[in-house]
Amino acid sequence: MIADQSLDQNEKSLKEMLFHSSDFKSSDFVAGHRHFRLFYFDTMIEFAVVQDHIIRPLLRNADISVRDAVTILEYSETDLLSVASQALVEGQTVVQIEGEPKLYLLGTQLNKERAVNIPVNERVLRGSNQALIENLDTNLNLMRKQISTADLVVKFYQLGRRSNTKVAVLYLRSLANENVLKEFDRRIDSIDIDYVEGTGFIQEMIEDKKFSMFPKMLITERPDRVKSYLLDGKIAILTDGSPNCLIVPVSFWAFFQTPDDYQIGWLFGSAFRFLRIICFIFAMSLPGTYVALVTFDPRIVPFPIALTLQSSMQYIALPPVLEALTMLLILEILREATIRLPSSIANTIGVVGGIVIGTVVVESNLISNMMVIVVALTGIASFIIPSYEMSTTARYLSYPFILMASIFGLFGLELSFLMVVTHLARLNTMGIPYFYSGISGDTIQDTWFRGPIRSLKKRPKESLAKDEMRISARRGGTE
Amino acid sequence: MIHLEKISINQLICLVILTQIGVSVLTLPYAQIRNSGNDSWLSILIGGVLAQAVILIIYQLGKRYSDRSLPQYITAIVGKPLGSVVNFVFAAYFMENIFMVTITYSDIINRWVLFETPWFVIIGVSFTIAAYIASSTLRSMATITQMIMLMFLICFVIVLVSGMGKGDFRHLLPIGTHGIGPLLKGAVPSFWLYSGYELLLYAFPFVRSRKKKDIVMAVSAANGFTTFFYMLITVIVTYNFSESQLKSIPEPMVFILRKFRWPVVQSLDILFMTIWLSVVAVTVYVYLFMSARYLAFIGSKEIRNHPFLVWIIVVVCFGFGLGASDRQWQSRFSDYHNIVTAIMIAIVPTILLLISLARGKAAGG
Numbered sequence: 001m002i003a004d005q006s007l008d009q010n011e012k013s014l015k016e017m018l019f020h021s022s023d024f025k026s027s028d029f030v031a032g033h034r035h036f037r038l039f040y041f042d043t044m045i046e047f048a049v050v051q052d053h054i055i056r057p058l059l060r061n062a063d064i065s066v067r068d069a070v071t072i073l074e075y076s077e078t079d080l081l082s083v084a085s086q087a088l089v090e091g092q093t094v095v096q097i098e099g100e101p102k103l104y105l106l107g108t109q110l111n112k113e114r115a116v117n118i119p120v121n122e123r124v125l126r127g128s129n130q131a132l133i134e135n136l137d138t139n140l141n142l143m144r145k146q147i148s149t150a151d152l153v154v155k156f157y158q159l160g161r162r163s164n165t166k167v168a169v170l171y172l173r174s175l176a177n178e179n180v181l182k183e184f185d186r187r188i189d190s191i192d193i194d195y196v197e198g199t200g201f202i203q204e205m206i207e208d209k210k211f212s213m214f215p216k217m218l219i220t221e222r223p224d225r226v227k228s229y230l231l232d233g234k235i236a237i238l239t240d241g242s243p244n245c246l247i248v249p250v251s252f253w254a255f256f257q258t259p260d261d262y263q264i265g266w267l268f269g270s271a272f273r274f275l276r277i278i279c280f281i282f283a284m285s286l287p288g289t290y291v292a293l294v295t296f297d298p299r300i301v302p303f304p305i306a307l308t309l310q311s312s313m314q315y316i317a318l319p320p321v322l323e324a325l326t327m328l329l330i331l332e333i334l335r336e337a338t339i340r341l342p343s344s345i346a347n348t349i350g351v352v353g354g355i356v357i358g359t360v361v362v363e364s365n366l367i368s369n370m371m372v373i374v375v376a377l378t379g380i381a382s383f384i385i386p387s388y389e390m391s392t393t394a395r396y397l398s399y400p401f402i403l404m405a406s407i408f409g410l411f412g413l414e415l416s417f418l419m420v421v422t423h424l425a426r427l428n429t430m431g432i433p434y435f436y437s438g439i440s441g442d443t444i445q446d447t448w449f450r451g452p453i454r455s456l457k458k459r460p461k462e463s464l465a466k467d468e469m470r471i472s473a474r475r476g477g478t479e
Numbered sequence: 480m481i482h483l484e485k486i487s488i489n490q491l492i493c494l495v496i497l498t499q500i501g502v503s504v505l506t507l508p509y510a511q512i513r514n515s516g517n518d519s520w521l522s523i524l525i526g527g528v529l530a531q532a533v534i535l536i537i538y539q540l541g542k543r544y545s546d547r548s549l550p551q552y553i554t555a556i557v558g559k560p561l562g563s564v565v566n567f568v569f570a571a572y573f574m575e576n577i578f579m580v581t582i583t584y585s586d587i588i589n590r591w592v593l594f595e596t597p598w599f600v601i602i603g604v605s606f607t608i609a610a611y612i613a614s615s616t617l618r619s620m621a622t623i624t625q626m627i628m629l630m631f632l633i634c635f636v637i638v639l640v641s642g643m644g645k646g647d648f649r650h651l652l653p654i655g656t657h658g659i660g661p662l663l664k665g666a667v668p669s670f671w672l673y674s675g676y677e678l679l680l681y682a683f684p685f686v687r688s689r690k691k692k693d694i695v696m697a698v699s700a701a702n703g704f705t706t707f708f709y710m711l712i713t714v715i716v717t718y719n720f721s722e723s724q725l726k727s728i729p730e731p732m733v734f735i736l737r738k739f740r741w742p743v744v745q746s747l748d749i750l751f752m753t754i755w756l757s758v759v760a761v762t763v764y765v766y767l768f769m770s771a772r773y774l775a776f777i778g779s780k781e782i783r784n785h786p787f788l789v790w791i792i793v794v795v796c797f798g799f800g801l802g803a804s805d806r807q808w809q810s811r812f813s814d815y816h817n818i819v820t821a822i823m824i825a826i827v828p829t830i831l832l833l834i835s836l837a838r839g840k841a842a843g844g
């Protein structure tokens with residue numbers, strides 16, 4: 001619809017288009033012989049900007065054009081009312097002069113955002129203490145500051161038919177693999193959905209093998225972590241309104257890395273990395289192993305230990321399988337309750353749930369105290385894993401392990417392990433093997449372990465970076 | 480559809496070693512002891528050398544058609560109709576191998592660990608896992624195999640530590656009393672312990688290597704390792720038991736593990752057999768994979784649905800396996816199996832190489 005010459009006519013049409021929203025306002029002023037009218041959403045604009053940079057200059061300079069008068073960077077003109085209404089929704093102010101069928105769109109958005117803060121969900125001991133926030137522009141600003149090179153490409157997408165969520169895709173031009181980018185483009189273009197809620201939607205819409213329990217995209221809230229992955233040649237996805245960043249493509253091993261590893265020396269870094277991977281295996285298999293040992297193959301355990309186990313289970317009516325399942329369920333309930341409650345009450349849950357229930361359940365002979373130890377260890381082992389998704393995977397995998405162990409004993413465990421390894425080996429993300437880098441000799445330095453930085457000469461293979469070398473052979477320090 | 484991505488040299492080594500090593504470790508010198516007595520380890524060594532000779536033959540064959548795998552180039556050697564027959568025979572041989580290995584291992588599990596579990600459950604579970612793994616790509620399988628190699632190394636340590644218990648090295652002496660004849664005779668049953676390198680017939684074009692020679696070096700290294708491992712087991716077993724004892728123990732390794740006590744693990748044999756399951760699984764799924772791949776080429780066109788073929792083979796094997804819990808029948812079947820193995824992995828490749836050489840000359844001249 002083309003703008004009319006008459007201000008009243010335009011106001012009427014715009015009101016129609018915006019369904020008479022109550023926060024849609026207009027105001028008039030006359031400067032010299034010209035009659036101006038401003039249209040805006042008063043909930044979306046910064047009043048001071050409108051007053052200082054639009055109204056005052058126009059009043060002062062009665063004759064010159066709007067372009068020359070206003071002191072606002074975001075400036076455009078249009079004669080279409082539909083464009084104007086979209087701009088209004090985004091927080092721009094629309095100016096029209098009586099008798100001119102032309103609309104001036106001026107950027108006057110009010111930016112309400114929280115300050116850049118310390119990360120809440122991904123804490124580290126050493127390393128930067130910034131976290132991404134909900135505002136996309138601020139996040140991009142953070143990223144640009146982290147990587148100050150023209151190489152960093154930012155591409156915008158508008159996703160969601162109704163929400164028009166802004167999605168920014170970041171990558172380094174000289175590193176990111178074209179085929180991966182192309183595949184990524186294809187997938188993101190095929191998204192057709194009415195609204196996009198944060199990164200979770202995008203993740204689910206573009207990932208492969210939806211029935212897998214393993215996370216195939218890394219979610220992080222740390223700009224320094226995003227930077228390190230971008231410099232590996234990967235792609236980062238930021239969404240407006242979400243303080244999380246998606247990284248693709250990642251391998252299984254990325255979920256065990258934290259920025260800490262690279263700050264505290266390679267020996268300890270490796271030790272902690274290894275500990276996390278061992279804990280992943282622990283979290284998966286510990287309850288299952290216990291069930292298998294107690295019910296199936298008590299012969300494996302030496303006699304004194306077997307006696308201890310026996311004495312702890314003496315008066316317990318439930319079979320170990322049910323004990324394990326019940327306790328794991330209680331652990332899950334406690335975990336979920338602690339997340340949902342306000343942080344001031346969450347501590348109480350820890351005391352009531354952990355200590356009171358734990359003690360009473362043992363004293364009333366419902367669950368053996370051995371099982372409480374096993375399940376508590378499982379929980380702690382899973383929480384060591386830096387990625388929340390991966391730790392959830394570990395804990396939920398323990399259920400099939402328990403079932404298999406209760407049917408086939410240690411054999412069941414072994415079979416479950418084989419199944420998990422097979423599943424991992426068959427997974428691909430964006431056509432890149434998910435599990436392979438932990439076994440390949442070229443990339444093993446940064447998977448099970450964190451090798452000395454000098455040994456990490458090449459980028460990880462899983463991103464298929466265009467330029468593989470990271471450091472030249474020259475040495476700074478002494479041996 | 481199956482993606483035929485390339486595998487690395489390391490992966491090839493792991494694949495060959497673990498395909499070679501299978502259930503037989505538990506029963507190891509039982510077949511040889513009847514002929515060569517305390518010199519069984521020498522018979523095993525000779526078996527390894529024989530296997531090495533066949534590897535060289537297979538390598539020569541693979542090198543001549545280095546861009547294709549055997550089921551594809553077989554028609555170039557023996558013509559279309561006969562090629563299909565050979566492919567089918569290979570597929571059937573691998574199928575029989577899967578059947579044999581699974582049955583033998585399930586029998587051992589049934590007798591030593593899971594006494595009460597019904598026979599069809601054990602073999603059903605084993606076949607399902609194998610089929611799940613074998614329906615993936617060669618590269619995924621190689622990755623899985625590398626993980627299992629870690630498990631195998633644990634087993635290796637267990638064997639090494641537990642075997643050094645109370646024994647007598649004089650059981651091994653005197654060396655060579657049985658003479659050359661019995662030694663060679665004992666080498667015959669050890670020859671098929673090494674089957675597994677025929678994987679190269681199929682995998683040759685899918686190995687990423689700088690030179691073709693690297694491939695034969697890798698397979699030879701793998702074969703060398705297997706020979707060493709088998710000899711080690713035999714020496715350990717002979718060290719622990721005397722010749723006359725061994726003649727009546729079908730699974731000596733299990734006994735050795737059982738009598739050894741660790742402070743944290745009382746019954747090592749169960750632990751060992753559990754971990755060993757994954758090592759046996761490699762043999763089964765590699766053969767299953769190959770069987771399906773050979774089967775894919777029996778028609779005039781390649782059958783692209785690899786997982787479907789795998790599951791068909793498994794269902795057939797499971798059907799036969801249901802009635803195979805009888806031990807008498809198993810041992811008779813194993814005799815027959817050994818002969819078939821010798822024909823399929825040694826004689827057939829040799830004949831194929833000879834035909835190919837003759838044809839090559841004819842074409843050249």
